[in-house]
Amino acid sequence: MAVKMIRDVIRDTIDEEMARDDSVIMLGEDIVGGNGSAGGPEAIGGIWGTSGGLWAKYGPDRVIDTPISESAIIGAAAGAALTGKRAIAEIMFADFIGVCMDQIWNQVAKFRYMFGGKSKCPITIRMPYGGGYNAAPQHSQSIHQFVTAMPGLKVVMPSTPADTKGLLAAAIRDDDPVIFLEHKFLYAVKGEVPDGDFILPFGHARQVTQGDDITILATGMMVGMAEKAARTLAQDGIGCDLLDLRTTSPLDEEAILDSVERTGRLLTVDEAPPRCSFATDLSALVAQKAFASLRAPIEMVTPPHSPVPFARELEAAYLPSPEKIMAKAVQIMSYRRG
């Protein structure tokens, strides 16, 4: 076990996968940096520090710095993946998915289905997402709800360094397209990471805290907030069964339903706005399949239905927080059937 930051886990995992399989390539803007400048290549190694040293080790045919062209990045990764490569594409901010949505939604996600199952498209699309930096409406969004709604994609949202390793290695080795969402605020989070080959299969939730009163569902950045809330709530005698879902597609329905059948209460925590979202999808699932177990209305902690605002006060009011999660949990516990 080594203790590492998530940004280093990402780089090291890509390194390990590139070393073990010559067909793995990587594309993105400034993933090398310094090309065409006096300072020379590898000036930056990715603006998030997730690809430093890879160009020097694997060369420009495998670590490909691209012009600012998101459509072509995803299209090129897709074309390479259809023809025998295993591609990792970086979209610098998840918000830029807007620029390459056709390639993701109409191309990558549909190849295998449209081609009668006769093709593989091993592509991992890494996208840093999320708020908290006061980076304003076009650099702060969570986009998992869109990609989770698209048949033909797998969607991963790790919250710990160890999970990042196991899930990223699984994504790269997967023969189907995977959207790998990295919360910008988690890059500097440190934790223990298993050495050597370590793969976490998709669709298995992680139990973060155990309790019999409320099931809390979270992913990515929301897991840490929910965990903080759950530990405080435990001191007040409210037991939270907190599940880190790890992947939004495939979804670990069994773990969710088992938990709600025990607790009878559900709180979903999500960083995207509330309408037609992953939080509402989980609420619908539980309402359909665990209705008889419910002892209180299902609740959600999400931002309001608005873009992510810039000013510090506004963004703080917008984003979920441990305090908001605790307040909702207390509200759920105080519900009495009329």
Added chain:
Amino acid sequence: MQLSREALIRAYRQMKTIRMFEERLHDEIALGEIAGFTHLYAGQEACAVGVCEHLDPTDYIISTHRGHGHCIAKGCDVIAMMKEIYGSSEGLCEGKSGSMHIADVGVGMLGANGIVGAGAPIAVGAGITAKSNGTVSICFSGDGACNQGTTFEAMNMAVVLKLPVIFVFENNHYSEHTGEAYAVGAESMTARSAAFGMKAIKANGIDFFDVYQAMGELIEYCKAGNGPASIELDCERFYGHFEGDPQRYRGDGELDRIREERDCLKTFRTKVTEAKLLEGAELDTVDSEVADLIDRAVAQSKTATRPTAEDVTTNVYISY
């Protein structure tokens, strides 16, 4: 193209305002006063001002993530801009936009933009309006944005529709940490624009007079119904890509050299004083007036009204 004394002083004042605005932001950001990502425009002032000195509020511009200079040059209120960057609800966009999306549609400034390449298609639309009004639409882009598919689509559509749109490519030689030499496949942005079927020229982005002269001709050409045009401006940025950029891609001494030899404000001062168009003392007076303005902008921004939680859901039509 002969400029009056007033016009020269005005152009200098605009460039100096941009420079001091950006230098002050650089200092304030270092103090931790300002949140978010900020991309400073210092070094490129002759581009924004050389273009916008030709424009009226009824002409349109669209900008980029590096938008402060374009905003100031197009006539956005400097104090309201500063308040926006500080996140005040008295800011030009009520604290919703910050540095990267400042806009004032009322003065024909259709927004800074956080999405590289997003401006060009919008400039085409403003060009449809401009065509019917007898005005022009200007799209500011960088050497990085020129590689985005949206830019290609917009250039072609502007040609097909014969719109009065001018694509201004500010070539500061870098897109973030990557050199133009690597990322732009064509021989130049000018060659590429010409291949789209539009008039395409280059000018010296360090020299206000060269930019001003070239833009005057292009605007006349576009307003005469000849369709779009493009201009590539060779220029330099004096700070990092964003505040906090270690700039490891720069060569040894590169920043010192460009600041010394390729400063558009120094170039302007030398030209107008040597030609005896203006006195150094007149320019010094402008400098101190601008310094006052920036001091006031910062002082007012620091004590301006802060937004509250209720403000989050204004201007989304419907909120839940």
